Amino acid sequence: MRQKELKAESSGLPPAARRRRPAFAWVDVRRSALWMLAISVPTMAVEEDWHGHPMIDDSTHLWLVAAGLVVVAFLVGGILAGYRRPSAATMHATAAAALAVSVLLLAALARRLWLAHEGVPGAVAQLWCYAVGAAFVLSVAGSRLGRRLAPGHR
Numbered sequence: 001m002r003q004k005e006l007k008a009e010s011s012g013l014p015p016a017a018r019r020r021r022p023a024f025a026w027v028d029v030r031r032s033a034l035w036m037l038a039i040s041v042p043t044m045a046v047e048e049d050w051h052g053h054p055m056i057d058d059s060t061h062l063w064l065v066a067a068g069l070v071v072v073a074f075l076v077g078g079i080l081a082g083y084r085r086p087s088a089a090t091m092h093a094t095a096a097a098a099l100a101v102s103v104l105l106l107a108a109l110a111r112r113l114w115l116a117h118e119g120v121p122g123a124v125a126q127l128w129c130y131a132v133g134a135a136f137v138l139s140v141a142g143s144r145l146g147r148r149l150a151p152g153h154r
Helices: 003-010 026-048 063-084 086-115 122-149
Strands: none
Touching: 026 063, 026 086, 063 086, 063 122, 086 122
């Protein structure tokens, strides 16, 4: 046994407290990414097919509601990642955001190419790049908050 495990055994801690959690766990990454996707996918599906065209093409600002929901999804996903793994909050939040963003971008690309039979204009690609950056920033910011909310961490 390693020295840390021997110390834990001799400390009189119960077996559950002696078990060490690995620094990186895909279970927690998936949980955060699923939260992000559970909110983002239906929101983006409605936004993309609002009365037969994307909300952003309307003269109203209703698309901001959809954007706000996606912002909340990535922020809360980051909070969940930070709360579940305070020691590796940023790493888990970044991995969860990467997973969720990949799914969202692939779905958006598939919709444009195979369902709508249209390409990706430069302006749309530029918006997607901004959205990817914002998703990572929101997720990491949420992870910092989640880390502070976790018991025993500051």
